Each structure stands twice: as structure tokens, then as C-alpha cells.
Amino acid sequence: MKNNNWRQDSEYVALVSDLLATPEVQKLADYTQHHHSTRLDHSIAVSYESYLIAKKYGLNVRATARAGLLHDLFYYDWRTTKFNLGSHAFIHPRVALRNAEKLTELSPMEKDIILKHMWGATAAIPKYRESLIVGLVDDVQAVTDFFMPLQQRFATWRRKQLSRVLNQIEK
Template identity: 65%
Template sequence: MIEPKWKQDLEYIALVEDLLEFEEVKKLNDYTQHYFTTRLEHSISVSYISYGIAKKRGLNVRAIARAGLLHDLFYYDWRITKFEEGSHAYVHPRMACENAKKLTELSELECDIIIKHMWLATVALPKYKESYIVTFVDKYCAVKEVTVPLTDKMKTSVKNAWARLKPATA
């Protein structure tokens, strides 16, 4: 099996390795996020892609990598659990930020990234470029995590159906 690209990026690993050791972060692997991925897989994807963009743009790679990893640090099935305080889009970023603060010190930038990552589904505008990056990368990853497996499944179904068809005789 090919090792994921992020595991080979020593600069990225150095920024997040302490967070990946926390049981609270490892526990995200127990939750399905977008039907075909775990919440941990999703969080790492958001973190690593955001980190790559920030690195190319000369932005705060440490904050974006760490906050990207912690942006969905919550422990419930968002399809089932409902809150009186508001929608999942409103509640979970605040919950994730509070959970992250129990693990590590967060800067104002990191808090903004985590809390505002649901902008477009919520009204609070991100304050920093890094926050916008995580917001859009989160949406990109969510769509990709659903569509790629479905497209692969559809291709396999079509291929299997094609193989069962008989050629027409002349």
C-alpha cells in the first residue's frame, strides 16, 4: 500500500505530530464524516491541502496545518445529533475549538480558522486569509470524499454490466 503524501512530508509532520498523538484526535477515526471517510481522514486532508496552499502563498503554515487538523474535533454523528443552540454548522466549530483548547494553546488565528470554517453555511465572516483557505478546502474535501468513491463505484458497475452484455450478431 502506498503511504499517503502527507506522511512523507517531514515539514508538515513536524507541525502536527504532537496533535496526532492525542487520543482525542485519534478517536476521530471512529466517526464517519462524509460517508466514505473517517473524520480523522477528512481532517488530515483539510489540514494538509490547506498547508500546501498556505506554503505557496507565504501564509502561516503552522496555524493552518494545526487548525485544519482540529477543525472538526467533535464526537457525535452530525446526521443524528441535534442541538437547541443552533444547527450543526453553527455548533460544531465552537465545540471543536473548545475541545482543541483542552489539548493545546490556540492563537487568535487558529480559533478563527476553526470557528469560521463553516462560513457560507453560517454568517460569520472569516477574518484571515488562512481561515478562508480552510473554509474552501473543507468544502472541496467534502465533495471529493463523496463523489470520488461514488464515481468509482459507478465505473465498476458500468464495467461489470458491459462485460455481461453479448455482442449483437450480424
């Protein structure tokens, strides 16, 4: 189940609409990310949640939203494609950065966000708080994406149990 709350946030949409309109970003919909989401849905979720946090703390919402959207701008299946130069965690931020630079001009902060969003799995330490936020939100979103079907099954089970209990009370 994807969250489309971002569509009603005109400030957020204004920051990323030019990127979302590109074929390069839309192409992310063709790739599965964490088993149960597309790379585009994952990237939008990371971007929007990171934007909300940056906004709450008075940080750079533009850089956070845009780089959050572009942090996984790569076009291969990371479960099957292997690299001689290092792991996917090490390689894909560099690939995403190169692809993002072809798409739009990036500020130093945006480059840092994209390059260092895997800081827990790599030694690349974020320079900005915005980079840290996107990295942490990316981790949480990956877990959410992966466990989404289990969460949905549990919610269905919980509703059935509640209905059963309410039916017994009414009798």
C-alpha cells in the first residue's frame, strides 16, 4: 500500500515536480526495490518523509527532498547485478550521483546526500544533517517496504479479531 499524502503537499510537489516529470525518474517504477515496492515508490517515500523531518527542524528542505528522490537513481536489479569494484551498498550511490548529475544541477549538499545515504553500510560519513536524515529514513523505509505484506496481513487479522469480539459483545 503506497502513501500518496505527498501529492497534497503543494510545497513538496513544487520542489520535486520537475524531477518527477522526467522519464529518467519515472523509469524507476519499472524496478522492484525491497521486494514489495517499486524503486520510484521507495524514492518518493524517502524523499517526502525526509522533507517532513527537515521542515520540522528548519533544515534545507529543497536539498533534502530533491536528493532524497534521486538517492537510488540507478537502473539494475541490485539482487542479481554484481560489481568487481565493491558491493551494491558502495557502488549504487556513485551510480545514482552520476545519473542525477546528468539530470539536473546538484548543490554540494545534494551530492553529499546521494553519495552518503548508505553511511551505515559504508564508511562515507555524512557532512550534513540532511544527509543523515535521508540515510536514516532510507533504512526505515527499506524495512517498511520489505515487511509491508506482513503488516497488511496482521492488520487484516486484527480487524477480523476485533469484529469477532464486537459480534460476541452484541449477542
